[in-house]
Amino acid sequence: MPRDASDPLLLTPGPVSVSRSTKEVMLKDRASGGTEFVRDLTLARTYMVALVNGQGAYTAIPLPGSATYANEAVIAGLVPPGGKLLVHTNGVYGDRLIEICSHTGVPHAVIRTAPFTPPTAAQFEAAILADPAITHVMVVHCETSTGVLNPLEEIAAVCRAHTKGLFVDAVASFGAIPIDAPALGLQAITVSSNKCMQGVPGIGWSVVQKTALENNRGNSTALTLDLWDQNQHMDRTNSFRFTPPTQVLAAFAQACREHAAEGGTPARLARYTANWKRLVDGMRQMGFATVVPDANASPIVATFHNPKHPEFSFQKLFEGMQNRGFVIFPGRLALADTFRIGCMGDVHETDMAEAITAVAETMHEMGIPGLGHTDLEQNPINLAHSLSP
Numbered sequence: 001m002p003r004d005a006s007d008p009l010l011l012t013p014g015p016v017s018v019s020r021s022t023k024e025v026m027l028k029d030r031a032s033g034g035t036e037f038v039r040d041l042t043l044a045r046t047y048m049v050a051l052v053n054g055q056g057a058y059t060a061i062p063l064p065g066s067a068t069y070a071n072e073a074v075i076a077g078l079v080p081p082g083g084k085l086l087v088h089t090n091g092v093y094g095d096r097l098i099e100i101c102s103h104t105g106v107p108h109a110v111i112r113t114a115p116f117t118p119p120t121a122a123q124f125e126a127a128i129l130a131d132p133a134i135t136h137v138m139v140v141h142c143e144t145s146t147g148v149l150n151p152l153e154e155i156a157a158v159c160r161a162h163t164k165g166l167f168v169d170a171v172a173s174f175g176a177i178p179i180d181a182p183a184l185g186l187q188a189i190t191v192s193s194n195k196c197m198q199g200v201p202g203i204g205w206s207v208v209q210k211t212a213l214e215n216n217r218g219n220s221t222a223l224t225l226d227l228w229d230q231n232q233h234m235d236r237t238n239s240f241r242f243t244p245p246t247q248v249l250a251a252f253a254q255a256c257r258e259h260a261a262e263g264g265t266p267a268r269l270a271r272y273t274a275n276w277k278r279l280v281d282g283m284r285q286m287g288f289a290t291v292v293p294d295a296n297a298s299p300i301v302a303t304f305h306n307p308k309h310p311e312f313s314f315q316k317l318f319e320g321m322q323n324r325g326f327v328i329f330p331g332r333l334a335l336a337d338t339f340r341i342g343c344m345g346d347v348h349e350t351d352m353a354e355a356i357t358a359v360a361e362t363m364h365e366m367g368i369p370g371l372g373h374t375d376l377e378q379n380p381i382n383l384a385h386s387l388s389p
């Protein structure tokens with residue numbers, strides 16, 4: 001049966017498609033407070049902490065907004081006066097962390113590495129040794145603009161060895177890639193309510209080490225993003241300080257139940273990996289080439305080169321896919337012609353098989369029955385700086 005093009009499956013890096021049961025809990029008006037609200041808030045906060053093995057030592061703090069709100073809350077609230085943040089970037093989301101530092105006036109240094117390969121521990125060690133003022137480090141775990149998975153364990157080991165606090169943007173990995181916060185010594189982890197957790201967008205979560213939070217009491221420069229204040233208020237009253245996104249929270253609690261029912265993080269990783277493999281295999285059989293080497297790729301999103309065939313147009317591919325009930329995404333690489341297909345969300349291998357058929361049909365429609373050898377030659381990519389904002 002053809003898919004309903006007006007209710008497409010989102011094969012994008014976010015927002016991602018979520019289950020009907022998660023959407024359905026939003027179909028009623030929901031008050032702030034009350035038994036159901038408190039139950040959902042408690043479940044969600046407890047589950048988020050448990051997912052990183054943080055019981056006792058960590059607290060999960062939801063703020064209304066997207067994941068960038070959580071990143072800004074962590075940067076503006078957990079780097080103490082006199083502190084300095086080393087920000088790593090190899091993509092759009094690392095660049096955004098730098099932008100947050102500039103806007104909030106947080107002293108920072110930058111370590112920029114090539115976009116399609118992960119950084120090395122030695123690069124972090126050198127950056128830390130070069131600047132003794134650095135007190136904290138922040139990295140993006142899965143860089144969604146390319147799909148590269150950055151080596152969190154190795155970076156955390158360097159931070160522990162040099163006693164630097166480590167913050168992780170796990171917006172596109174939390175819930176699908178295991179993170180052991182106490183073992184890694186993380187001070188804060190930021191998460192989206194959507195992405196791999198498969199709730200609806202609207203909450204930026206921060207999972208924070210309680211001692212780091214307490215040590216920074218009163219340091220936040222923004223009232224709305226004050227994690228310490230939001231946390232103490234929530235612990236005392238089981239409510240948000242300001243109007244809560246009640247439907248989004250209810251959907252998130254349902255998403256947590258479904259995450260657990262699926263088998264938790266390992267099961268989600270296995271499903272996304274199967275999606276990614278099916279996608280990449282199918283696309284390669286048609287002649288498409290991936291941008292990121294498989295060894296560095298996360299099973300969250302795949303980035304493909306636009307073929308050089310004269311009849312190929314991303315806009316036509318996008319529209320052909322949309323007409324068949326799928327949404328795909330353009331690339332974010334300034335000097336490379338690419339597009340992305342996401343593997344996250346309520347997406348299964350059978351959906352990927354159908355998406356590949358939709359790509360093949362759309363290519364036929366474009367007058368490209370098959371990609372030849374010359375269509376695979378890629379435009380050179382400037383690795384030094386190839387990311388657009």
Ligand SMILES: Cc1ncc(COP(=O)(O)O)c(C=O)c1O
Nearest residue numbers: 014066067068093142144171172
């Ligand atoms: C790794 C990463 N960090 C941060 C963000 C920003 O999240 P948001 O757009 O929800 O603010 C995204 C969004 O895709 C992301 O993938």
